[in-house]
Amino acid sequence: MSLDTSGLLIDGYLPGDRQFGPRLSGIEAGLKYNFLSPVKDGIGVGMAVEASYNWIDAHSGQDKDTLNLETKLLLQKNYLDDTLFWATNLGLEATYAKRGAIAGLPAGFDWPTDPEMEIEFTGSTGLAYRFAPNWFAGVELTYQTEFETEIGQERWSLFGGPSLHYGGRQWWATLTWYPQLKGGGEAFPGQKSGLHLIEKTEQELRFKIGYNF
Amino acid sequence: MQNNWFIPLLAAPALVCVAPSYAAQYLTIEQAQKLMFPNADGFAAQAVALDARLKRAIKERSGVAVRNDSQPVWRVQAGGKQLGWFIVDEVIGKHEFITYALALDMSGAILGVEIMDYRETHGHEVRNAKWRAQFKGKRAGEAFELDEDIQNISGATLSCKHIADGAKRLVALYEAALR
Numbered sequence: 259m260s261l262d263t264s265g266l267l268i269d270g271y272l273p274g275d276r277q278f279g280p281r282l283s284g285i286e287a288g289l290k291y292n293f294l295s296p297v298k299d300g301i302g303v304g305m306a307v308e309a310s311y312n313w314i315d316a317h318s319g320q321d322k323d324t325l326n327l328e329t330k331l332l333l334q335k336n337y338l339d340d341t342l343f344w345a346t347n348l349g350l351e352a353t354y355a356k357r358g359a360i361a362g363l364p365a366g367f368d369w370p371t372d373p374e375m376e377i378e379f380t381g382s383t384g385l386a387y388r389f390a391p392n393w394f395a396g397v398e399l400t401y402q403t404e405f406e407t408e409i410g411q412e413r414w415s416l417f418g419g420p421s422l423h424y425g426g427r428q429w430w431a432t433l434t435w436y437p438q439l440k441g442g443g444e445a446f447p448g449q450k451s452g453l454h455l456i457e458k459t460e461q462e463l464r465f466k467i468g469y470n471f
Numbered sequence: 472m473q474n475n476w477f478i479p480l481l482a483a484p485a486l487v488c489v490a491p492s493y494a495a496q497y498l499t500i501e502q503a504q505k506l507m508f509p510n511a512d513g514f515a516a517q518a519v520a521l522d523a524r525l526k527r528a529i530k531e532r533s534g535v536a537v538r539n540d541s542q543p544v545w546r547v548q549a550g551g552k553q554l555g556w557f558i559v560d561e562v563i564g565k566h567e568f569i570t571y572a573l574a575l576d577m578s579g580a581i582l583g584v585e586i587m588d589y590r591e592t593h594g595h596e597v598r599n600a601k602w603r604a605q606f607k608g609k610r611a612g613e614a615f616e617l618d619e620d621i622q623n624i625s626g627a628t629l630s631c632k633h634i635a636d637g638a639k640r641l642v643a644l645y646e647a648a649l650r
Contacts, residue, residue: 297632298617339536340629392566425566427590470592
């Protein structure tokens, strides 16, 4: 991951400037199994389990040991002879995290280093349509909420936006513009209201490339 | 972390390790004709215009939508007698089209299926002769369903399904327009 928190100071979350280029921040392993196929069985039903270990906090760039275990239910239904797709993922993630201590924090800055436990629910849904050979246009929504040991619901957010996907003989790419439509929970002084802007961004642009081999 | 639902959507088949095989033209129209009707001495092009009425009739018989406005069909002859029909069709694999040929006898039963062009990196197992042989003798009214009367190939499910649907659509075309 790369990070630049220059000029950002949020009590309990962002303790100071950090800048670094691409570096390894964690490892993840996952398994997925399809119980029903959307092509053969009318509806696709799958389960995924993902476990990860991270040693850098993705938000602050500070040392933070984080263990995650996520289970997901995957649903998919194909329409119009497999040219229109609807997919929904429901995920539940349990997290154990422990921050490393930081020297020289600003006076009164809250930086708890006791272990914290979090539980996160994610529900996402989307549609994609094959509008031309190799090209798919889609729209997707993701609702996510997280509960934490001390403060109850720490955050929630709703992201939504369009996707454009190209799939060729050897590779595929997906571009998604994903703005945060609504959000809430923990906030920092002076932030825009109606959004969660500590652990999530206001705008997200994703570009993914895959290569088939 | 935001979910990317395109992952299950477009990568649902389990991981498979196969040798890459893509963008391959295995047979030209002439080669497929010769292979499927070795005794024929003539192939007369007789494209079928697929108007709204005919599309509706085929969809009603097969349950498969007709997307093109014309179907390339050849009347197959030998010694002044008709042997059957040779049809070229396209179906979507995963991202790319698969071009295949279907041979029918005079009663509308399938004589064979040949893959002419396969353009995907995965799923080329549909070229397997044993898999294609499952279509021999099938005619309109049969299921053409994966894991019922057509065996699926894991890792090539979309290609299997769409070729089975295509064959089902073409035997319905025979009933509606060629019989």
